[in-house]
Amino acid sequence: MTSIGGGIMVGAGEGKRLALFGLDITIMALGEDTGGAYGMWAATFPGSMEQLPTHTHDKMAEAIYVLEGELAVIVGEESSSLGTGGYLLVPRGVTHSFWNTASAPAKVLTLASPGGWERNIETLAETLPGLGTPMDMDRLNELLIKCDILPA
Numbered sequence: 001m002t003s004i005g006g007g008i009m010v011g012a013g014e015g016k017r018l019a020l021f022g023l024d025i026t027i028m029a030l031g032e033d034t035g036g037a038y039g040m041w042a043a044t045f046p047g048s049m050e051q052l053p054t055h056t057h058d059k060m061a062e063a064i065y066v067l068e069g070e071l072a073v074i075v076g077e078e079s080s081s082l083g084t085g086g087y088l089l090v091p092r093g094v095t096h097s098f099w100n101t102a103s104a105p106a107k108v109l110t111l112a113s114p115g116g117w118e119r120n121i122e123t124l125a126e127t128l129p130g131l132g133t134p135m136d137m138d139r140l141n142e143l144l145i146k147c148d149i150l151p152a
Contacts, residue, residue, distance in 0.1 A: 029115075040112070052099055058092060061112070067108060069102060
């Protein structure tokens with residue numbers, strides 16, 4: 001991350017890289033860098049990825065732009081697919097889930113408003129064990145709720 005003319009620039013390969021729920025995530029903008037307006041991250045969904053649990057967020061709206069590939073999505077009670085160049089807005093409190101049914105990875109850019117929610121990604125990535133590692137389900141649910149990932 002570089003300051004430039006009063007702004008912030010994040011070059012290719014920069015940003016904070018994290019692994020969470022099988023995703024490769026790079027945090028590009030923090031809420032504190034945007035005056036609380038938004039946080040932004042890029043994520044790669046591996047090919048043939050299982051569906052993420054259906055959930056809601058009370059504290060943020062989520063805007064997703066597909067850079068490459070295709071995601072299956074559930075928003076509210078409806079399901080669809082979202083391909084390269086597609087955009088999806090998930091307002092606060094709306095049930096949703098994403099996953100990649102294709103064999104090739106899918107890459108997305110997510111903008112969360114208000115900013116600060118991306119800190120939950122950091123907390124979860126640093127706290128949760130890797131995939132396939134057992135974890136106390138009560139502890140997991142407590143942590144998800146604390147991080148505004150509410151089971152649907």
